[in-house]
Amino acid sequence: MAATLTSPAPPALAVEDGPDRAVARFGGRLVVAGLVALEAAAADLRPPAGKPITLDLSEVEALDTAGAWLVLQLKARLEASGASVEIAPGDPARAALIETVARALPDAEEDAGGRRGFVAWLEGVGAGVVGVKDTAVSLLGFLGLTLARLTAGILRPWTLRKAALFHHMQEAGFNAFPIVALMSFLIGIVLGFQGASQLQQFGAEVFVVNLIAISLLRELGILLTSIIVAGRSGSAFAASIGSMKIREEIDAMRTLGLDPIDVLVVPRTLALLIMLPVLGFISNMAGLIGGGLMAWVDLGVSPGMFVTRLYETTGVWHLIVGMVKAPFFAVVIAVVGCWQGMLVGGSAESVGQRTTQAVVMAIFLVIVIDAVFSIFFSEMGV
Amino acid sequence: MDGSPDALHAAPAAEREAVIKVRGLVNQFGPQVVHENLDLDVYRGEVLGIVGGSGTGKSVLLRTIVGLNRPRAGKIEVFGQDVLSISDKERREVEKRWGVLFQDGALFSSLTVLENIEAPMREHLKLSPALMRALGNLKVRLVGLPGFAGSKYPSELSGGMRKRAGLARALALEPEIVFLDEPTAGLDPIGAAAFDDLIKQLQESLGLTVFMVTHDLDSLHAICDRIAVLAEKKVLVTGSMKDMLSVDHPWVHEYFHGPRARAAQGQD
Ligand SMILES: Nc1ncnc2c1ncn2[C@@H]1O[C@H](COP(=O)(O)OP(=O)(O)OP(=O)(O)O)[C@@H](O)[C@H]1O
Ligand SMILES: [Mg+2]
Numbered sequence: 001m002a003a004t005l006t007s008p009a010p011p012a013l014a015v016e017d018g019p020d021r022a023v024a025r026f027g028g029r030l031v032v033a034g035l036v037a038l039e040a041a042a043a044d045l046r047p048p049a050g051k052p053i054t055l056d057l058s059e060v061e062a063l064d065t066a067g068a069w070l071v072l073q074l075k076a077r078l079e080a081s082g083a084s085v086e087i088a089p090g091d092p093a094r095a096a097l098i099e100t101v102a103r104a105l106p107d108a109e110e111d112a113g114g115r116r117g118f119v120a121w122l123e124g125v126g127a128g129v130v131g132v133k134d135t136a137v138s139l140l141g142f143l144g145l146t147l148a149r150l151t152a153g154i155l156r157p158w159t160l161r162k163a164a165l166f167h168h169m170q171e172a173g174f175n176a177f178p179i180v181a182l183m184s185f186l187i188g189i190v191l192g193f194q195g196a197s198q199l200q201q202f203g204a205e206v207f208v209v210n211l212i213a214i215s216l217l218r219e220l221g222i223l224l225t226s227i228i229v230a231g232r233s234g235s236a237f238a239a240s241i242g243s244m245k246i247r248e249e250i251d252a253m254r255t256l257g258l259d260p261i262d263v264l265v266v267p268r269t270l271a272l273l274i275m276l277p278v279l280g281f282i283s284n285m286a287g288l289i290g291g292g293l294m295a296w297v298d299l300g301v302s303p304g305m306f307v308t309r310l311y312e313t314t315g316v317w318h319l320i321v322g323m324v325k326a327p328f329f330a331v332v333i334a335v336v337g338c339w340q341g342m343l344v345g346g347s348a349e350s351v352g353q354r355t356t357q358a359v360v361m362a363i364f365l366v367i368v369i370d371a372v373f374s375i376f377f378s379e380m381g382v
Numbered sequence: 383m384d385g386s387p388d389a390l391h392a393a394p395a396a397e398r399e400a401v402i403k404v405r406g407l408v409n410q411f412g413p414q415v416v417h418e419n420l421d422l423d424v425y426r427g428e429v430l431g432i433v434g435g436s437g438t439g440k441s442v443l444l445r446t447i448v449g450l451n452r453p454r455a456g457k458i459e460v461f462g463q464d465v466l467s468i469s470d471k472e473r474r475e476v477e478k479r480w481g482v483l484f485q486d487g488a489l490f491s492s493l494t495v496l497e498n499i500e501a502p503m504r505e506h507l508k509l510s511p512a513l514m515r516a517l518g519n520l521k522v523r524l525v526g527l528p529g530f531a532g533s534k535y536p537s538e539l540s541g542g543m544r545k546r547a548g549l550a551r552a553l554a555l556e557p558e559i560v561f562l563d564e565p566t567a568g569l570d571p572i573g574a575a576a577f578d579d580l581i582k583q584l585q586e587s588l589g590l591t592v593f594m595v596t597h598d599l600d601s602l603h604a605i606c607d608r609i610a611v612l613a614e615k616k617v618l619v620t621g622s623m624k625d626m627l628s629v630d631h632p633w634v635h636e637y638f639h640g641p642r643a644r645a646a647q648g649q650d
Contacts, residue, residue: 032517032556036509064556064588069520093586100583104523246491246537346537349492 013041021052024074027059030067038067042074053083058090068094068101142339147331149261150269164267172233172268173275177282179232180225184283187220188212188290195291196298205299209309212291217318221284222276223370226329229276230362234337237268238358241341242351250342260342269334276330277323284319321382325373329366336362398425400459401559401591402447407456409442416442418615420456424559429585429592431602433637434612440595441485443612444561447593448482449473460559478506481552485563485595487544489536495522495547496532502554521550526576542568549577553584562594566601578604599643611637 016023024045030038047053055071057063075085089095153160195211241264244250250260288310295301301309340358344350402424409417416439424430432440445451447458449465458465460476468476489498499518503509509517522532525546536544545568552560565581566574582605584590596602602609603623610620611634619629626638637643 032503032507032509035507035513039513062588065520065524065553065584066517066556069517093583096583097587100580101520101524104520346535347491 013038013045015045015047017048017051021054022047023054023056025056025059026071027061029062030057030060030070031062031064032066035066035070038070042070045074045078047078047083049083051083053078053085054088055085056088056090057094058088060090060094063094063097065097065101068098069105071098072102072105138343139336139339142342143331143335145261146265146269146335146338149259149266150273153262153266153270159262160270161263161267164263165271168268168271169275171236172229172271173279176229176232176275176279180228180279180283181286183224183228184216184221184286185290187224188216188287188292189294191215191220191287192291192294193298196295200299205295206301206305206309208291208295208299208301209306210313212295213288213310213314214318216287216291217284217314217322219322219370219374221287222280222322222326222329223366225280225283226276226326226333226366227363229272229279229330230333230337230366231359233268233272234333234358234362235355237334237337238341238344238355239351241338242344242354245342245344246346246348246351265335265338268338269331272330272334273327276333277326280323280326284322317382321373321377325370328369328373332365332369333362336365398428400424401426401461402593403457403459404443404447405457405459407443407446407458408454409439409446409451410454415615417446417453417456420616422610422617422620424591424593425608426591427585427589428607429581429594429605431606431609432593432595432612433597433602433609435633438612439615440612441563444482444563444593444595448480448561449477478555479557480559480561481555481557482561483545483548483552483563483565485567487536487541487548489544489547489551491536494533494535495527495539495550498536498547498551499532499554502551506555518554521553522547524553524580525550526573526580542570542573545569546573546577556588558589559591559593562592562596564595564597566596566598571600574598574600575604581605599645 014025014027016025024047028034055075057071060067071087075087078085087098089098191212192208195208196205199205199208199211241250244264250264253260253263292301292303292306295306296303337358340354340361344354400423402422404420404422407417407420407422408415409420420443422443432443434440442451446453447460447465453466461479463472463476465473465476489495490501493501496515496518499521500514503514503517507514519529519532523529527543527546527550531539531543531547536547539547545565549562549565552562560581562581566577569577578601581590581592581594585592585605592605594601594606596606606623608620608622609626611618611626611629611631613631613633618631619626619634621629623638626634629635629638
């Protein structure tokens, strides 16, 4: 067995046909790194039929569990073809290892296969469809619970957790001022510019004020603010609560008699409830400033004229129609974010999925509710 | 190692090859010094048990050796290579040759147990998927998990089962050194004994070197060739179980002569 003498020795396998028994001699390092070559060699092994076979490991330099597994696999294959096989392990430690591996050999049926294949996919689709209903029920349940606790908290304000409330007002509210203002300012500019170029064709430049004011105050200001807040804070709520869920912090809270809804969900919801209207108002103002600037630069509508026309033509109810929606959006964003966080289970990946879900679902619901309000207000003639 | 009962170190050092050599290690978190001039040798083929009170820096020492924590000062050699200064590529070669079981398992939560075990194989070995699956299933059973556990996600397992799955992953590449952080904590006594046997068998037949942080006095008795006591920010003393019994440092004495230690010795 020259192969076994080289160093580092690759695994080797050779058969000697003796007078009354065949000996398959293994050599080299019988370890996982060389397993592929050895497996091929073992598969090709065709010992002389009708004789008992010895699998001799005495020349093996190192044996690991993968190597022992291979030897046992070979033994099983040869035995299945009718031969009587014995293993000569060489030393007691190896004998013990082979013994251990033999005991651990999995039975085919009991083994874990992967979760894959067409059936698994189909099962997934089915579960998804059924899941939609469950999701809706679960969300409504969570919404109801949160609103109940929130009302209870507002009626007895001393029970609210002020530190958490102020923290989230800061995080979700004040810290969002710059981005919301900047975005609305830019949207105002875009509206002013697009409006101006269309209205100029009719010589109706001055109506750009109505266009900007009404579209911003009624719809765009609060809608865009909500989308930004859903992206910023809805995701943060889901991710932070989800991480707490994974590290069993939520379970710990329950065992300590702290209710996670009171401790985590109510302060976040209330914080958004207070801050989203403020953010919406800032967005409206920034948008008007942007639009006014554009009207001045592009159409020569002076700031004074802009403000005058704003007062004359745009009723305060436009602002009210926009702001009325803010609390609804706030509750939707906060509740969806917290609820998705609570649904996180097990894996770190689930945190990511739920966070994405929280944002997508919150934005979707915000737009649906906005559409419903639009229809409602136009039916009411407001 | 000035001032410590140093005589106990001497015996095996001369003949045996040190696979891990730590010299003058300093670890510090802010003002808190965890290790100060810590020296430690781990010899090829031995099971070294690390003991010490909670917070004495056993886990930090383990993390520092495997490169998860950069020390303030000191030198760490593994397989004769200075792991603090080698290139990333050489480092990866070294990493293939050790396996780590973390104190809390640290399984990838989005993979099943079987996929967790296959992950390092997939990365470092060129094996067919069927072969990987077969070896993965073997590892699952080897560490004493039932076969069905392979398809479960870590969050669906008990704490002890997660630990075993973590060991299965640590053994996936058939490493030369395994680092175990409290491997038998959270296992039932029968499971813990079986776990000890497994480690011992692997060590004997593979020449595996085991660096084991443990508080399990039964493990220390049953499988540790040498014990290193961490106290006073360094390795206070190393030696066999017998040596430990004659050390007169108060903590060491309390540890190896307390009621639990006596119970463990009684079983021998
Ligand atoms: N990332 C870190 N930042 C700051 N301090 C740390 C950090 N990791 C560990 N420590 C500190 O180092 C000390 C040693 O911690 P280590 O986890 O090693 O203890 P241990 O000996 O493993 O204890 P146990 O037996 O409880 O597991 C502790 O005091 C701990 O506070
Ligand atoms: Mg520790």
